[in-house]
Amino acid sequence: MYPKYAIPALCLMLTVFTAVAQQKAPSGLLCDLLAFPELQVENGYPVPPEFPHRGGAPLQEVRIGNRQPAFSWIIPVASQQSAYQIIVRSSDGKEVWNSGKTASRRSVAVDYAGTPLAGDAVYYWQVKFWDEKDQESDYATPQRFRMAKNITAYNTARYPLQKTDQQPVTIRQSDNTWRADFGKDAFGQLRLTLTSSTGKDTVIVRMGEALRPDGSIHPRPGGTIRFQEHRLPLLAGTHTYRVRIRPDARNTGGQAVLMPDYIGEVLPFRYVELSGYEGNPGKEGLVRSIVHYPFNDEAASFVSSDSTLNAVWELCKYSMKATTFAGVYVDGDRERIPYEADAYINQLGHYAADREFSLARYSHEYLLHHATWPTEWILQSVLMAWHDYLYTGDIRSARYHYTDLTAKLLLPLEDANGLISTRTRKQDAALLRSIHFKGDGIRDIVDWPHTGILGLGKAEGGETDGFVFERYNAVVNAWYFHALRAMSKMAEATGKSEDAKALSARAENVRKAYRKTFFDPKRKIFRDGDSTQHASLHANMFALAFGLADEADLPSLAAFIRSRGMACSVYGSQFLMDAVYDAGDEAYGLSLLASRSERSWYNMIRAGSTITMEAWDNKYKPNQDWNHAWGAVPANIIPRRLMGIEPLEPGFSVFRVKPMPGGLQHASLQLPTVRGNIKMAFRQEGGTFFLDLEIPGNSAAEVHIPKAFTGKNYKLRVNGVATKPSRNGAFTLRSGQYAIVAGK
Template sequence: MTILKRNACFLLLIALLFFVKQQYIYASEPSAIRIGALFCDLIRHTDYQSENGYLLQPQWSASAFQYGQAVHIENKKPLFSWILDADKNNTQQIAYQVLVADRLEDLNSDIGNIWNSGKVQEGNSTAVLFKGQPLTSNKTYFWKVKVWDNHNNESAYSYTACFFTGELKDAYTTVRYPLQRTDQHPQHLEQHDDYYYADFGKAAFGQLRINLKSDGGDTVVVRLGEKLSAQSKIDRDPGGTIRYQEYLLPLQAGVHTYQIKFKKDKRNTGSAAITMPPYIGEVVPFRFIEIAGYRGELVKQDLVRSMVHYPFNDSAATFHSSNNILNQVWDLCKYSVKATTFAGVYVDGDRERIPYEADAYINQLCHYAMDNEFTLARYSHEYLIHHATWPTEWILQSVLMAWNDYRYTGDIRSVVRYYDDLKAKTLTVLEESNGLISTRTGKQNEALLKSIHFEGEALKDIVDWPQSGILGLGKEEAGETDGFVFKDYNVVVNAYYYRALQAMAKLATDLGRKEDVHHYNEKADAVYKAFQQHFFDKKKHIYIDGVGTDHASLHGNMFALAFDLVPEEYRSTVSDFIRSRGMACSVYGSQFLMDALYNGEDGNYALSLLTSESERSWYNMIRSGSTITMEAWDDKYKPNQDWNHIWGGVPANIIPRKLMGIEPLTPGWSSFRVKPQLGNLTEASINIPTIKGDIKAQYEQKAQSFSARIRIPVNTTAMVYLPTKTPKQKYRAVINGEEKEGLLEGAWIKFPSLGSGDYFIEINYK
């Protein structure tokens, strides 16, 4: 080879290496805007496939989706959503392009043969409706998306997601995941003289498998339960509906795996109960097991509890603070959200396994704080629309749940489908000439009950539960209504009525139903005036229980404050009265007590209740030995209570929404508020998963300063309020190293609109 040829080859090699290097660098550089999780009809893992509750490796074929259990999209026009991430602050999507194909090779070639949206000049990333060729039932589809942002960046295409259509329906249908199993071994195992004792660490709804060896002819006793009577001894008579079961298990010769077949409970498997699907079978809540009479040796791996739950991301939400009790309460409530999903719909607890609106309302808010999974909450809410229960207030809660669903998802399709049902559930037909509603003035009739899908004889006001004298309780523990006096016109019922009217006005606004907007706003204004006229005690400046009594309870005042019915000039007297009553409500009522306290900006007192060690506290549930929130503060307050009731999990939503102060302002988290009320905490941090991505906040407060580190997802803006020591406080605010001027509003410094990205805000008090 000549020198010239060698030089030419050398130069060609150098050029090739340079080209490869440039290509490598280009490919490895991160895009300025990136696409993360994809959702179809609010389902993140649309290729979810399982067999009898155990996850399978997903295969993108029709036969795989039709085997065992899988997610099936049933809407002819599904909804697409995606989460974005970006390098720059203040990033907003300005356009998107969605591709849908029925052949993977087409999508890999950027061909959307079923739908190519083209470049759509919209910022919406949470509720993009399919507008392609008609989908076919029982078929596999593939999709991906790319976006453009306000900094002139174009993303790469997202990863490819796959979904499978079931039998497509004309009406909107909420899609759910199948139930899932997680096999667990005990955390602790010990041998006693005549039995083995095992502790799984936490209670769970599940099933039990045991590996045992025998020469044949042996019989062992298997005991399981939720509660101990002594160290390493299961309580055989735990009381209430706390579970204990015992089984005789004859052993065959050799080594075998035995599945304990649980006895069905007549009450929680009755006609009104949610029964377990055949692919799962019956479950029982338990934490502890004993095996008596076994002559062999047991190790932890021989004992398997198969926990049953709805798919749940344990690491999605986090919280930590400077208060150890608060951290324990958070852990209790977070786990309770997961553990109580065992039925695939929100139920009250193991005693009945029946959905109730009040339980579902609290559960909904708690679940939103723990995982960006929205389908179980929506399905439960929709189930209750057609399976209404008897309390007046709980009918109205269906409207509040519909509003919450829309706020947290940005998807209004459920509201569209059930709009007429929601209108009926505002109970306007019970309104009297004084502007208030009543179930006791003769306006209940068959047409009303049919319109709200209630099959009982009549609605009844509840206020709180249990009510005075209902369970033969002693005088000291005579119910949870704080002596509430029931009258024809009930302050709590009408507080709910006002809130439901407000929610319907907002829903009607976004549906473009102008006449309904005017109707509900007008009624809400009238109820507000009637509420002040008939329930406000002008001498004591607090609210009475009803027309015809001068008795004032915690409930009448906490619901008024929680639902924004207290004029500004009387908030202090109402708050003082609320504080004077202590925790004079049930675990259900505590939801609205805590909402009221934080709405009244009484964060110190609210924190004292969240971290209380009294008998009427969340810490008492932990101290009692329960690892799932209880139905009541203690067995003495509800002798038939169960130890697996999510309506006791209120801190799971109060901590993120109120203590950390993070709540959506507009549907789909397009804008949200940050307004922490830390009380005497010195530091607290949280991660909240949302449909737009994770919101992170870390606060630290000292004697003369308050600092906040906040991560705001792409395509959102945050209205941030940080506390001052006093109104008209002089301060110096620094955001990401630059001095900024906020707006003073009372005892808050307001930054009206921070765009996406990471912020470090320091407030120094002068």
Template sequence: MKKHVIVKVFKVFLLTCVTYQAYGQDALNKLQVIDTHSDLLWQSDYQSLQGYQVQPEWTLQAFEQGESVVVKNKVPLFGWIMNERNSSSRQQYYQLLLADNLNDIKQNRGNLWNSGKVRSSESTAVVYGGNDLSPGNLYYWKVKVWDEQGNESEFSPLSCFYTGQFVEGYETTTYPLQRTDQTPKKLIKREQEYFIDFEKAAFGQLRLNLDSPVADTILIRFGEKITAEGKIDRNPGGTIRYQEYRLPLSQGTNTYQIKFRKDQRNTGQAAVLMPDYIGEVLPFRYVEIEGYDHPLHYTDVKRSMVHYPFNDNASYFHSSNEILNQVWDLSKYSIKATSFAGIYVDGDRERIPYEADALINQLCHYCVDNEFTMARASHEYLLHNATWPTEWIMQSVMMAWNDYLYTGDLRSVSAHYETLKAKTLTGLEDSNGLISTKTGKQSSDLLKSINLQRDTLRDIVDWPHSGILGLGKKEQGETDGFVFRPYNAVVNAYYYHALRLMARLAKEMERADDFVFFNTKADKLYNAYQKYFFDKERKVVRDGIGTDHSALHSNMFALAFGLVPEASKKEVVAYIHSRGMACSVYGSQFLMDALYEAGAGDYAFQLLTAETERSWYNMIRVGSTISLEAWDDKYKPNQDWNHAWGAVPANIIPRKLMGIEPLEPGWDTFRIQPQLADLEYAKIRFPTIKGYIDAAYKQSANRLEAQLSIPANTVAEIYLPLKNSRGKPVLYVDGKEYKYELSQNWIKLPDLGTGNKEIIVVY
């Protein structure tokens, strides 16, 4: 095909398949700072009253009334996004001004800090370096940048933040909870009642405008589930919610709010409680009003959804596979809907934070919204409030690394460094290099160091186990028959991963001795793992020392965490394939990571789009609009219908299927390496702290068309699939033929710079 024809076809594809962020022609050609954040918050002047966002007023009185963002760090952090231009745009210098009054800052005077023209590419984690700030004050700042070509931007629009009483050390700045009022999608009058459907479940409250000529009483029912007859299920099972209330009506027209009863379990000592300015909430989708004989209009019914501030437009995904699209929508919405407590919790049954829930929630949240503070606050909560599973303790190290990788901000790691070291569980290590909870090493000092106060450590592998939570003793649970031994292959896979990540954090902290210490232990463990757990004849991972059983979990965790030798990956992947989805929704995170890391994207895609009982589509089919705690009620009879750890595709689709992941902290360098399986087309927006990454693909047997939008101040390592071809593929970038390298089964593109790139591969 001639070059001009290729370019023409490709531009038609661009117009039909993807919409890009646009700042206008001037913005494309002129260097600009288009957004800023203070202490990782894009809305550092956020103010609300009883959960309803109000227009921010830059006065002390406004910040001290209602609920506001309050910075409690003596040394805050600043960051910004530069505009995406047609030419490469990377920051060479910046200048930041901060003042305690509007007059100075408007006159470009930083009376508390003028950084001067600083030679630096840093734009995600610039730590305050001026005179001491005071508590209970307002501060104003702005920044300008210079790029590699010497172009100078204007100063950014002004930003403002309010300081509260300073804490010693570091504390994550967070938003207050937000309310969003919603009207029903359906309101149907039946003989004895009104039936109301909000289309999606949400944690919230209900207000009604009702008119009654006389004092009367009506019955109101709430539920997450309906029967086959279209009525609210009054006995939904498990922890699927149903409640009913009798509401006395006063004469005349009045507005009523239903006051939900507190649940004894999810408002207990370990639960995260709702703040007073919000009050108690209930997850519900459906409402029935019985005994009300007067006209009821859509505007008379308001559900007040409670959630952490969330930008619905920060991400999108759409593809040629409708099931995948529905799975994405379910998963993305689940992250917003389950943010109602301001800290990641395990659904409505307990409302307790757990490390495993939080890790999955963290990765999903990063992929669907440009928001980092809820993940960090949840992670730090768990650092001080550990839970009992052995593996989950080590997930705190994983969360710390993710936090740094996605934000570029090392303050949280620095503040909690010693606790993170303890969370690697080196205190459980034996002379063979392996750790065990069964060899007498669970000392009180060790448990204290990891902030585990009410339990001892117990290996979990996956959840639930057989014989508990409504499962019979002969029902397998979600562990694929895993044989628990004192030395556990899954636990030690986590240990290896935690050691490697802790070594990387030590390096970033310039702790050379710790860097060597943790890497040395990881090297020893790798060798021990091959000796004790890897069956060299069958080329699979055994569950533990003293058993030949090989569960899915032993193999998928070893593969995900880099413990399977390259020469044996094909056999391990084949064994994993043979086991199917023999894990829980929690375990699926690591199954999918393992498959994509091993290049088994086609099989991973089959699992993402499966219609079996053990699939994400089944969550939709049974009627939930928020991800479930288990694949189906039968696999966890006490499950709830609002569990974010079931929303794994919210991070797997962007990170693995579309292949967008940070390689260096703060997205300085990131990778684009899609594994599209048989999708005809797919498009995505991925929010990052450096700006939006947009990608769109259209593929056929002998052709791949792509458009990528690479944020300013980043470097993208781009890999496109090398399909079976008789000849050498031809690569075009912006209509020009380009040279490239081959990297195994991938076409490795040269550094294309930033901005919008049009790419075609002809196989």
């Protein structure tokens, strides 16, 4: 959970204006996207804020480094804001900004506009609003923040890492060994409180992620599944020991993200064994300190009539928390290196699991300057920036990094035919410098791994569905088209209208060239490249997911995609699932999400992992690890596609609710957003669809009734009132609580 602090007495110095308030006060305040800008930790453990410090152990704390911090807040449900007033005061009570009553609906990412803020100084801000009837609210409880010593034009604030202590879920003795199970895998450290009467005892401590059939920890689990063994000589009496984790040479190398000194080295483990200990340690004698970014376990929830789907959701949601241990999105424990593709999927899943945006933004900005080798990964930086803006409503990051983002479009690789290629000798030192890539060149990946590498034999197909790499590649050009469209929207949002028009026109040219080069009009599917007839799952799912298919293509594309099954990696499944739902094939989408086949998310649970794995199974990637967030695709697909909630306008000012339940009898979801929680629940009963929906304040929803319950003369009731339905089943609702009933 997030730390919770009482507002200190110093806040009493603030002047709170009194008024006859007919509205509840705003809540959920964010300063530079942080809900707890006052957070301080000592050696990883949250401590009450103390300004100024009184000495003792050094503290890690949040510092706001932006010259103009941005403020966001949540408006009560059923309200629409017409005006706001923000007041910012220094710690001595001096007012440094009073916006006055400002006519505006904006409640996310409102930039500070007062006198310059001082470095290393503490401030408090509060806000109230007026609704559409000009009814005034109370002020929100003031929120405290501290500025960095060095303030710059733009800087992304983030939290320090936290530790949370846990005891085993179970502990039992088998022969001369105590076996403890913490219930779930986590990156952490181990403390033991043990007693020796002689001081001559030695205990063998084992920590690991996987078990053997006999229930003991597997010492050679294969791949990058972790195990460590330690000899622990005991002192006479009762003492608490900290097991010192041995660092791994690969994940502490030159490109890896290192654990900070205040945390120390960590190991992913679920199980602990103590051999040779004569006493009974009890649960209280074994403490695992897990390391994670601040995370609200209660922010998001999902439950449905399908128990397998529920288990998959819980696996993926927990993976969002467990894999934040490094303070930046990394690829897993084997390398601990940030990669764009991992971060993109992690970003979407994290948004669905918590009202937290800073880690995704920091990871994206880190990757802007630490690019990796795949062509598609470079283009994904643009999509990460777009989703950052779409989910937060805060354009500052894209504005500040506009030049870098434009470079990530790889425009110099475009040929006369309108397509890009890494095989036309257009890569040069200037291009690589512009994208901050330090290698010899980038190359296309499509999916990972390829055949014949990382322990796969030449006869094993890898995860590309036999994709044929040609001079012009369908997948990389689908990414190019997708990135151009996203960059056009960000250009418009940053006031660069001419750029926006040029990028939009270029995207349209790419679309025409793409269909001319890759679409097979006889088979009505897409080929892999310009000089091959081979058509892979990947060529077709990316084209469909990124808007390169015409409406008339959907039946043939959906049929082809079904015929290929899950012929992609856990990474590729992100775009397979998007494509399936874009084709309207909701029954197939549900069957994939809730599958129990070998190539399924449930198989990760069956294999014994509690964090999503890097591959469907060890045999598909023999060096895989068991803690890879890019395997957690359902964390975003369940809320985005099955439940159908996606932002249509930045900051969720308008969002779509388009449930695609397939055969799912009922489901409910709580989805955190920058504007507050969206709550929805549906059930199918006979020929009637029931939808309960709560829309956060200051927002609106475009609601779609599933096609199975619409058509000519279908009936619609909203909060018991007969409503004239639209022919396509879509209608708009403002903030509030609704009971919707639709059917034929």
